[in-house]
Amino acid sequence: MASKELVTKVWIEEGCIVCDACETAAPTVFEVQEETCVIRPAALQEDFNKPLTQEIFDAAEECPVDVIKFDTVTEEVPDDQVDPAPAAAGEEPQTRPKAEQKPAEVASKKADAPASTAGESDPAIAALLKAATSRGGTAGIRRKEQEIPAGVEAVRRKDPRELPPDARQAKILEAARKAKKDPDANRRSMLSGAALTVGWCAFGTGLGVSVGPAMARFLMPNVLEEPDPRVRVGKLQQYAEMTHGDVNEDFKPQGIWMIRDGNRLAALNIICTHLGCIPNWLVNDRKFKCPCHGSGYKPDGINFEGPTPRPLERFRVFVDAGIVIVDKSKKYQYELGQWDQPGSYLEV
Amino acid sequence: MDALLAADSAMDSVKHFVNVLCEPHWFLIISVVALIVFLLGYRWFTKPVVAGAIAALGTLAFIVSCQDPNFVKIVQKADNVPIVIMIVVVSYVLWLAFRQAAINDKRLEEGKPLLEAGADDKVLVWPDLVYIELIALVICTAALIVWAIMLPAPLEQPADPNVAPNPAKAPWYFLGLQEMLVYFDPWLAGVVFPGLIIVGLIAIPYIDKNPRGNGYYTFKERPFAISTFLFGFVILWVVLIVFGTFLRGPNWNFFGPFEFWDHNRPAALLNREPRDMFWIEFLQRPIPGNYILRELPGILLLGGYFLGGPIILLVFFRRMYRQMGFLRYSVMSFLLLTMLLMPIKMVLRWTLNLHYIVGITEWFLNV
Secondary structure, eight states: OEEEEEEEEEEEOSOOOOOSHHHHHOTTTEEEOSSOEEEOGGGGSHHHHGGGHHHHHHHHHHOTTOOEEEEEEEEEEOGGGOOHHHHHHTTSOSOOOOGGGHHHHHHHHHHHSOOOSTTSSOHHHHHHHHHHHSSOHHHHHHHHHSOOOTHHHHHHHSOGGGSOOOHHHHHHHHHHHHHHHOTTHHHHHHHHHHHHHHHHHHHHHHHHHHHHHHHHHHHSOSSOOOOOSEEEEEEGGGGTTOOTTOEEOTTGGGTEEEEEETTEEEEEEOSOTTTSOOOEEETTTTEEEOTTTOOEEOTTSOEEESSOOSOOOEEEEEEETTEEEEEEEEEEOGGGTOTTSTTSOEEO | OHHHHHHHHHHHHHHHHHHHHTSHHHHHHHHHHHHHHHHHTHHHHTSHHHHHHHHHHHHHHHHHHTTSHHHHHHHHSTTTHHHHHHHHHHHHHHHHHHHHHHHHHHHHHHTOOOTTTTOOOOOOIIIIIHHHHHHHHHHHHHHHHHHHHHSOOOOOSOOOTTOOOSSOOOOGGGHHHHHHHTTSOHHIIIIIHHHHHHHHHHHHHHHOOOOTTTTSOOSTTOHHHHHHHHIIIIIIIIIHHHIIIIIBOGGGOBOOTTSOOOTTOOOOOOOBOHHIIIIIIISOSOOOSSHHHHTHHHHHHHHHHHHHHHHHHHHHHHHHHHHHHHHHHHHHHHHHHHHHHHHHHHHHHHHHOBOOSSEEGGGTEEO
């Protein structure tokens, strides 16, 4: 049997600079918050701290401002559990505040460890550097996987007043005191919240009603230029010579293919019904073929290739004084059975 | 002279063979098989000697191919140069990751510590990071300037809403999406599937809670996760970009890498519908007017795929099901089956000219 120094109680004094070094060294004991570091509830227990002695020592040593204090007790432990490092310092017998002895200890440990060159002279900088470079990697993952013992729950359920005060507990106590002093606080804060909500809603509604229509008007164009949807495509006799399956590309710039379907003359919309590209008329293959996704249409506009789900659309055609006029504002769709409606074709 | 002619014709037959291999269904199947073979033998393939030999062979094949005018024309196009670089970079990064995974897996088997054990994942901003950033900045700027001078950006004539270039291609990073649009209804391929990709990526942390492989390279510990990811990334993204860049030619037809881009090459791709196959060819009856009844064969096929698929997958994933529970397993298998539907539909289109499995045009529901 040999003796070993074990930590029974750990606390933090004023002056924490929230550098994260202690939480890196002993994540189950310290929790670095926004303004200070606190001891996790579980670590307020003696039994919890004892096995973590080495980590708490490390954390205290790494703390650049030396605010981590602890009490220790020396216990008899089996030989194989003795750690050489703390045993060297573990000669003092019973509980004692460790604060005064620490700087010397830090210095002595620094001497035999190959410390990084940059901050060797200043122990605070050395500790910061070590904390910054020793975390992460698989070691960090392994630490996170460590289970937090069941004692945590037990301590959490305790009344905060039974626990020694540290920063977080002090806050809880303060809140509890306030709540006791002012039993109406809850109701009052709820009322003021409701009033705020109503106020903002009223403000938003007022703004919407007054400015909304103006905004909507602003989004509309001032001038809407719509060219005449009627296109004159020449005399009817021009198309008399076409035979079934012929395609006239003369009016493609206006968005129209004139086609002959049996004894009918019709005007096809040149926009692909798949995603709106402009197909090409392939004379050799006798089909319209879209260069974007490979949709293919027969000369009458029926889809038969590629992804397009439906045939090309046809425009309204009519004759006015011998001139064929295509009205692009009226479309006829095959899948709705509209290609037989009068107006979708001209008998030739 | 005769020897020269013989060599020429031998070269031609090799080129023809490569063109045939680059037909989409062969290309896709070969890519998938190559990926599987690589994953099975990753320890051998990632050895520096083997990987170096593969890289050297690939470079040699590229240089020899550059003797062909059609190949050079496609590869040297200013738009396509980044894709050539992308293939090289993706291969290199894959090698880099799998090399480290192979070493780590071997060390795990031998009980040695991992490559990453004790590694710092922190470096000092000054000077380490700032110097690296500065050097990267200088190199990138120089490379971009040289690139811009050597390969000027392709400028074309002013856009005309009534004329589309042939072939009309999306920017390279959207070519995978454009390829998807060839096989599904626009709102599915353009809205639902890309949305599902994003939702699926968001769902990964909830589906896969396995902490192994965090912070270190490994393949042996995560074969399913890594294989699925690589299938999605390499096959369904990189290969589709390669399709769109190098193999899609005029009229959006497929062309081999040594084939002349002939605008008038005939292509007969008469679409076939499952409803025609079932009602007319199989039952020899007229197609019913009710669209639900009309599309019943396709709906049953698709429903069977998504409902029966997870059950059939259970044969392989029984242990996974026990770990994941019903809900997570359902989500995982749905995403996996949706992902697999993509290449299945593509192969069906290329081999059978299958238009849509379910084609309810009335609802714009064409799958």
